[in-house]
Every structure is written in structure tokens, then in C-alpha cells.
Amino acid sequence: TESHEEQEQDTPITRFQSYLRIKTAHPEPDYSSAVSFLKSLAHSIGIQSQTLEFSPGKPVLLLTWPGSNPSLPSLLFNSHLDSVPAEPSKWVHPPFSAVRTSDGKIFARGAQDDKCIAMQYLEAIRNLKQKKFVPTRTIHISYVPDEEIGGVDGAAKFAASKEFRDLNVGFVLDEGQASPGDEFRVFYADRIPWHMKIKAKGQPGHGSRMYDNSAMENLMKSCELVSRFRESHFDVVKAGIAANSEVISINPVYVKAGVPSPTGFVMNVQPSEAEAGFDLRLTPTTDPDELKRRIAEEWAPATRNMSYEIKETGPIRDNMGRPLMTATNDSNPWWLVFKQAITSAGEKLAKPEILSSTTDARYMRQTGVPVLGFSPMKNTPILLHDHNEHLQDTVYMSGIKVYESVISSLSSFTEASD
């Protein structure tokens, strides 16, 4: 479906395809190829780069376009280098082929999450340079590793570093999500991820016996309670009272139990151990202690021989103890400039939302810097982490124009009480 001729050309689309072809999926993301590619592209348009390494083999690429007034707080445009894995057999085009179909859809893992913005930032700067635009505030782009596995060795370390402090960042844009409608979506907070395991122990016994407190019985009782809790929150969403991202979500991701046998599991033995795993997302204002009490008292009580583990990654409060939320009202001048830049580009913004998933923005918000999540994809199905992730070429191209407006407006904005 793709002509040889198209591949010979050097256009924004072919450059995007080249970046998409770099295999950055976990568990073995090729960070060095991604960084070399972005670095050489940056150099070709006259942008400086430095590679920081806070963890071995996990580079942070930092690009800088100096402003005419470098004493003003700078702007940072962030994207992550890595992608979630893809199952090639479930795709119509291989996930790292970046095939463009005759109707203009570019298929690749990362096409939406978030290699589009990575390249659009650079393409927008290329165009602004061509138009002889001179930034007032310094503009930085960061490319960070490991977002999809929690960002502990990536954005967490970067945001906590002296290098980050020295950038004197005033405002950050990070990734958002596609919008099925014709308004762009913008996100002022992320939900907080917990990976929870609950485990039950109990008396093993003959499969024919009825007795209290077996491991399976106790785990199933807990799963029922979890289900009821899940339903109560989901009902609020179904009733249209709250968005998905405004309630706590809990979804089962595995169950592990049974005595293994060569053909599966032994069917007439009740096992002595059983466990289940859940993906939980808290809202920015959920009281974590209250939820932990519920887990300890209802879902995994020691009185039913149960225990639990919660893996929490990332901060939940900023340095002042406040929830990690960026203001989207008149109190935040960056918000007003950003919104105006979208309007100037002839586009519309939907009401700001909490993101139902979790991004590196939380590490930057923790430092006190305002951060918005934004990926300019409208009239686009939400395909992040899905099979057949793709992006329409025209959507990609118009995103570049949007960033031209956003970057030039934010960089020229000098009224903030810095």
C-alpha cells in the first residue's frame, strides 16, 4: 500500500514513520536508536542537545532552543521514548512497520502514545525557525525513558535533578489522549496508580469437603466485595454523574490458585493458597489511608487469613502537600495563554479533564510547576495500548500547526508574574 517513491522522500510523514519504526516497546526498548534519531534530527534543524543519564542505559534527551530572554522561566515539552508491547499476530499491519494505508492511516505502536507529539514538537520548531520566529522564553523538549513502567528511572529522576531545577521551567506540556469528537482534550491531573495483590491462605483439604476458611473461599469472598465496590463506582459513571477518571477504578488483572497437575490443575484438592491482582486508580483527591483501611479490614482481613501488597509508584502530593492538580482558571496565566493559542489556531478545547491513566506529568507537578496533558488528535479513536494503534496523516499534520501556535504563544508570553 506504500509506494517506494514515498519512502525516498523526506517529509514530516516519512520522518514520523522512521521514528515509529524504532523498536521502543518494553521489555527491551531500543533507547539508543531513538535518542540518536531524535538527536540528529534536532541537529539538522539547528537545535542543541544534551543526553542525561540518571540510570545506566536509560537516557533522557534534552533539546534546547534558547530564547532571547533566557532569564524568564522556560517552557518544557515532554514525551516518553518507550512504548507498551504489541502482539503482532493481532495487528493488520506489523506494529513497527508504520505502514500508511491508501486512506492515510499510519499504523504503529506508539503512533498515538506518544511518538506523535515527540515528532510534532520538533516539526513545529522546524517550521517556526523557517519562518524566522525568535522565541523570547527558552524552549526545551525532553524525551524520557520508562514512562510505561512507572517512570521511576526516567521522569522521576529527571524532575528531581539539579539539571531540571537549572532549566527554571515555568510551564510544561506532556502527553494527553486522543479525542473522538472535534474538540481537543486537555488534562490537568492524572489518576494515581496502585498495583494491589491480595493473598489468602487456608486449610487444604479434599475437594469433596465443605469447611470454612479455605483459601479459595476467602479469596472469592474478597473478590465479591471488590466487585461490589467496583460496581458502586461504575454506576456513578454509567449514570453520567461523573467521568470515568473522576472515580476510583479497580479492575482484576490476574488470579492465581490451584494445585498444578500435568493436565492443568488437580480437581479434587482445595488449595492452601490463592491470590488475585488488581489495577487500582485513585483520583487526585482520594484519601489513600481510607482506602488502605478498607483493604485491610474488608478485602484482605487477617481474620480471614488474608494479606495484601500495594505497589505505589510516584508522588500523590506536591511539595506543599496539595493534590497534584494544575489550575485551569484565571489564576493560571499559562492556561489562559495555552487556551488562546488553541483558539488562534482555529481549534476548540473540551472542558479540562482528569486523565484516567497516569503519566510522567505527576513527577513534574510534584515540583510545583504547572503541567497540562495534551496530544492534539481530534476526530480520532482512542487506541493507546490497543491492537492496531494508528493515527490519520492529516491529524498528525494539523497537530504540527497547533504546536506552532502553542509554542510561539507561550514563548512570547512575558506578562506572567515570574
Ligand code: MET
Ligand atoms: C503505572 S505507571 C503508568 C504507566 C502507564 N502510563 C499507565 O497509565 O498505565
Ligand SMILES: [Zn+2]
Ligand atoms: Zn504515554
Ligand SMILES: [Zn+2]
Ligand atoms: Zn501508554
